Amino acid sequence: MKIEEVLKQVTQTLKNKGFESPQTEAEIITGYALKIDKVNLHTQHNRIITDNEAQTITNLLERRLKHEPLQYLTSRAFFYGLEFIIEPPILIPRPETETLIETILKMAKDISSPKIVEIGTGSGIIAITLLKHLPSAIVYATDIIKPTLAQRNAKIHSVNNRVHFIEADLLSAINIQADFIVSNPPYIPTSVIPTLQEEVRTFESKLALDGGKDGLSVIRKIIENAPEHLNENGVLILEFSPEQRDTLEQEAKKRFKNIEFINDLSGKTRVVVCRDSQ
């Protein structure tokens, strides 16, 4: 079968099953299986694919029809302009997390050799992106799951000599006073998880999503413990869900003097910045 016929067939199958962007997805699946980019898929449209290639496409399509995310099929995702290896069930990077990065980069540019702690590093996207943009920074990044994928990503981006990945609960293994503590913690209320898209609820780690009854159980613990791990001008920066804003503000005020909220690109309140200094 020719590439153009495969593309048509895969597109049609995805369309019949109600996928929203069947052609784009067909191009990603076929391109990944044939190890060629989108442009070459179309310039080589008359090339006949091998039996092995056909089998790979069939396998990938079957996985996609079960709603496995494309990023898991292709083992890659983009975040803040960088490419990362992504494997199930580690959380796939979300665009709203870029607000966290923007916020820290603005504050960290005036600090020489900033010391940053990241809680819940997952694939390492936050730690690694910060290190790429802050050449003298050092990051201590923890996760309750062994951060082996983060380690691989750090090596690929050549920042592995400035990051310490630690398998630990929240801040339990941290014994420095940091300039920044940052986290995109699990913040979805337990009762909401069954209502999420199949891609998310079936394939991504519950440990990455489930924030307990009101979604704030991990965030509360971080706010409670962060002050003793920050230096006197230190800042805690957290991602959260917009409807949690008021409760989060009350919680943060118990431990910090100054609380500021930042909107994401879609205009939703997404990041909180907590500190004692002005």
Ligand SMILES: C[S@@+](CC[C@H](N)C(=O)[O-])C[C@H]1O[C@@H](n2cnc3c(N)ncnc32)[C@H](O)[C@@H]1O
């Ligand atoms: C929402 S994901 C964020 C992953 C990654 N930082 C990102 O932004 O894509 C939350 C992460 O926190 C980790 N996590 C959950 N509970 C934790 C705990 N008690 N201590 C450390 N990490 C935890 C999860 O394993 C998961 O990797």
